[in-house]
Amino acid sequence: MAIFLSILWNNIIPLAVMIAIGITLHRVFSLDIKTLSKLNFYLFSPAIIFKLLYTTEVSLQSALHVLLFFVVFMLLLYTSVEIAIRVRGIEKSRRGAMRNSVLFYNSANYGIPLNELVFASNPFTLSIQVLIMMLQALLPNTYGIYSVNAHRISGKQILKTIAKQPVIYAIPLGFLMRGFGVPIPHALQVPLDYAANAFIGVALITLGVQLGSMKISLRSLMLGDVLLSCSLRLLGGPLLASAVVWMLGIDGLMAKALIVSSSVPTSLSSVLLAVEFDNEQEFASQAVLVSTLLSILTVTFVIYVMG
Structure with missing residues (x-):
């Protein structure tokens, strides 16, 4: 129970608050989700990745x-998704979004x-x-850009789009x-920190804006x-x-860290891709929302099994 409450309080509730803020802001001001998506793709996401690697x-x-x-x-996860897609007979337009919702997981603002x-806080x-x-x-x-565009634009156009990321x-x-x-000059370090620190908040608000624009009902839920x-x-x-x-014979802390990292819910990237390239936005948003809620139970169980 202590682990469950810790995950709920330290991980789920902060995410839910930011998503709720996004929903509220959109209902009041009708925010432009395309602008938010571009800020995440072209500024905040590269900034936080560069900073953490550096x-x-x-x-x-x-x-x-x-x-x-x-x-x-x-490779194994992709194979599992492809089998599921074929067995269920999912329509072609949604296949890319389905793959992305499984293959891309929230390794940043949930995983870290x-x-x-x-x-x-073990450094290793x-x-x-x-x-x-x-x-x-x-x-x-x-791959994400390719998967949501493969059925509608040429390979050359996809490569050009990828090269712009x-x-x-x-x-x-x-x-x-x-x-x-x-070394990074101070004049660049400060704006880099500003942009990197903005990523999680803006990404969660973007998800909230997308959810706020949806009319969620049992009929609209792609259950x-x-x-x-x-x-x-x-x-x-x-x-x-x-x-x-x-x-692979990996054991100890590394094995546990890798297994825990694989248990987190669907990434916000799947929503940002869906919004940026106008592909199954509602499904992507629902997958992120439902997987985040269900992860309260599943992640707690994985941690318990890991000891």
Whole structure:
């Protein structure tokens, strides 16, 4: 019960408050969700990724283990989603959004606080979570863009769109500047901090604005597809992660950190992608909202099993 209340109070309620603020602001002022989406994609998200990579100390051995785990894990998770899509017969226009809702998980504003809570701010497990967050940030800006656009624009146009995403350049830049010890001038450090600190708040408000623009009812709730997405994300994620760490012989704190990181709900990136490229916005928003609520139970159970 103590773990349950800690997760509820430290993780879920703060997220819910920010989402509620977004819903309220939209109902009062009719905010432009496209503008909020662009701020997240082109400014706040690259800023927080660059800052964390530049400031977090990560060993090469840990990075290689995490990378190997992530590749195997994502391949297995993708296979599971594809099987589910084929069995359920999901329409083509929604398939990309369904994949994104399972493959992209909230490794930043949910995963990092959760990691600090579970592992008592252990710097080693935090570095693992930062690596997962970096890889998760790269996916929506590459594969995610492809998945929501593949059925309607050419491959050349998709590549051009991907090439315009700042996150792709922020990741290697952060690694290189840290590796070579390149200092950031104070005149740039201050605005970088401002932009990075704004990411979580603006992303949650964006989700609130999207939810506030929806007329949520039992009829509008895509219950079958949303529950399928949540099952694959919240139950399939940690089960597959456990299998992968066992197959790769990863144990100890690293194994536990990787399994816990895989148990978090659907990422806000799936909503931002849906809004930015006008693809299944309601489904994406419902998947994030329902998975976040259900994660109160599922994440608590995963932590309990992890001991």
